[in-house]
Amino acid sequence: xxxTPPTGPGRPRRRLGEDWAATLTGLVLLGLALxxxxxxxxxx
Amino acid sequence: xxxxxxxPGDGATGPQDTAPAAAAPETxxxxxxxxxxxxxxxxxxxxxxxxxxxxxxxxxxxxxxxxxxEPAAESGDGGEGAPAARDSAYxxxxxxxxxxxLALASxxxxxxxxxxxxxxxxxxxxxxxxxxYPVYAILLGLLGNLLLSLTGLRDRLxxxxxTEFFIKTGLVLLGSTVxxxVIIRAAGPAILQALFLVTAVFLFxxxxxxxxxxxxxxxxxxxxxxxxxxxxxxxxxxxxVQARREQLAYTASLVILFAxxxxxxxxxxxxxxxxxxxxxxxxxxGNIDTTAAVAAAGAIVGEDALQIASIVKSTxxxxxGVVAVLLTAYxxxxxxxxxxxxxxxxxxxxxxxxxxxxxxxFLAASVIATVWxxxxxxxxxxxxxxxxxxxxxxxxxxxxSIGLEFKLSSLREAGWRPIGVFALATAFNLLVGLLLAFFxxxxxxx
Numbered sequence: 350x351x352x353t354p355p356t357g358p359g360r361p362r363r364r365l366g367e368d369w370a371a372t373l374t375g376l377v378l379l380g381l382a383l384x385x386x387x388x389x390x391x392x393x
Numbered sequence: 394x395x396x397x398x399x400x401p402g403d404g405a406t407g408p409q410d411t412a413p414a415a416a417a418p419e420t421x422x423x424x425x426x427x428x429x430x431x432x433x434x435x436x437x438x439x440x441x442x443x444x445x446x447x448x449x450x451x452x453x454x455x456x457x458x459x460x461x462x463e464p465a466a467e468s469g470d471g472g473e474g475a476p477a478a479r480d481s482a483y484x485x486x487x488x489x490x491x492x493x494x495l496a497l498a499s500x501x502x503x504x505x506x507x508x509x510x511x512x513x514x515x516x517x518x519x520x521x522x523x524x525x526y527p528v529y530a531i532l533l534g535l536l537g538n539l540l541l542s543l544t545g546l547r548d549r550l551x552x553x554x555x556t557e558f559f560i561k562t563g564l565v566l567l568g569s570t571v572x573x574x575v576i577i578r579a580a581g582p583a584i585l586q587a588l589f590l591v592t593a594v595f596l597f598x599x600x601x602x603x604x605x606x607x608x609x610x611x612x613x614x615x616x617x618x619x620x621x622x623x624x625x626x627x628x629x630x631x632x633x634v635q636a637r638r639e640q641l642a643y644t645a646s647l648v649i650l651f652a653x654x655x656x657x658x659x660x661x662x663x664x665x666x667x668x669x670x671x672x673x674x675x676x677x678x679g680n681i682d683t684t685a686a687v688a689a690a691g692a693i694v695g696e697d698a699l700q701i702a703s704i705v706k707s708t709x710x711x712x713x714g715v716v717a718v719l720l721t722a723y724x725x726x727x728x729x730x731x732x733x734x735x736x737x738x739x740x741x742x743x744x745x746x747x748x749x750x751x752x753x754x755f756l757a758a759s760v761i762a763t764v765w766x767x768x769x770x771x772x773x774x775x776x777x778x779x780x781x782x783x784x785x786x787x788x789x790x791x792x793x794s795i796g797l798e799f800k801l802s803s804l805r806e807a808g809w810r811p812i813g814v815f816a817l818a819t820a821f822n823l824l825v826g827l828l829l830a831f832f833x834x835x836x837x838x839x
Binding site for chain 2 (some may be wrong): 366367368369370371372373374375376378379380382383384385387388389391392393
């Protein structure tokens with residue numbers, strides 16, 4: 350869950366962690382579903 | 394923890410990433426840590442940025458990349474096109490892998506409705522009704538794994554088999570189907586169970602590993618993975634204790650090897666033992682090592698069991714950070730040679746680094762959905778139903794990925810002692826977990 354994986358000697362690059370990516374994806378999808386942006390019945 | 398510690402939750406594996414697990418087949422070892430070589434470490438410069446359960450999967454992108462890179466390098470034209478070609482090949486295979494996951498998930502959805510339909514009125518009707526979607530998903534994943542392995546495509550497509558991403562997204566969405574008051578009421582016994590179980594199983598496995606003569610670092614990996622949350626915990630522990638890459642690969646293989654049969658075994662035992670849904674969920678959540686397998690087994694038992702299993706597992710996941718800090722401290726102050734531990738002293742940053750952030754998403758989704766259900770009026774249920782359908786698709790994608798990633802090969806190099814330790818620790822975990830779940834969730838109502 351580190352946000353700074355090593356990408357080369359002395360050059361850490363910040364990347365979005367899988368935890369955060371999954372969290373944001375889940376919450377965004379939930380938000381879209383609740384406000385009706387994903388029509389009811391579209392997802393089988 | 395230094396800046397070069399592994400990034401278990403990162404998972405942003407790309408063409409340039411180096412997975413520790415990938416070293417396993419190339420670096421034969423008996424898995425006991427008896428070798429003299431100390432490098433490379435899982436927490437070193439080549440540390441992983443993935444949390445995938447399948448040890449070899451993250452290495453796959455290299456397969457299509459190599460042919461594109463070599464001719465350019467040899468031609469002496471600067472090779473500027475090579476990285477682009479490598480990236481293109483990587484993403485093309487990742488997209489193809491995603492299509493495979495989607496196709497298998499769609500087939501799962503189809504079978505889930507079709508099999509009971511055609512079995513109706515036959516002696517198999519009851520059995521067909523009882524088979525839940527995780528069973529189809531995992532079996533289809535294993536079948537896909539076999540076909541893709543035979544055609545040599547599996548490792549190339551493996552970048553899309555993101556079990557951890559799928560399951561975590563599915564669990565965040567699962568939060569929207571769990572009323573917040575259920576989480577609040579389950580939190581007490583879940584925390585108690587997690588504290589007792591993690592402590593007892595970790596110490597037992599650590600002690601047993603010592604009796605079997607295993608290396609301290611491998612003991613730490615095995616104890617963390619059995620007691621907390623499988624591969625994620627093993628990766629966190631590997632960073633904390635600077636374990637070798639093949640030790641991490643081996644532990645990850647063991648976790649998957651034991652988790653897959655548990656998905657089917659525990660729901661069956663739940664029926665045999667007559668546990669209620671809450672006890673079943675707590676037992677499953679406290680015992681099966683990988684979060685995806687916990688969700689699969691919980692879903693087989695039922696919706697209520699799935700909710701409790703997810704709450705209990707999430708509680709254990711939170712303890713991963715605490716254990717990583719304690720292990721770092723132990724190896725920094727006790728096990729590491731003088732002077733080696735100075736840069737690896739743990740702190741709050743480590744605790745946060747190892748904290749499973751998707752648990753926050755799970756809690757937030759539950760709060761949002763609970764508030765929404767109470768305030769949005771008539772249309773509220775449509776949105777929640779859509780979220781539940783999305784949840785199921787992500788869970789199915791995770792379960793098919795379990796099957797697609799399953800790999801026995803890296804276990805061959807490890808020898809029997811770690812397997813014995815893992816098996817005995819799992820049995821201990823089952824028994825202690827059963828007792829705790831039975832008493833702590835005896836009177837729980839939904």
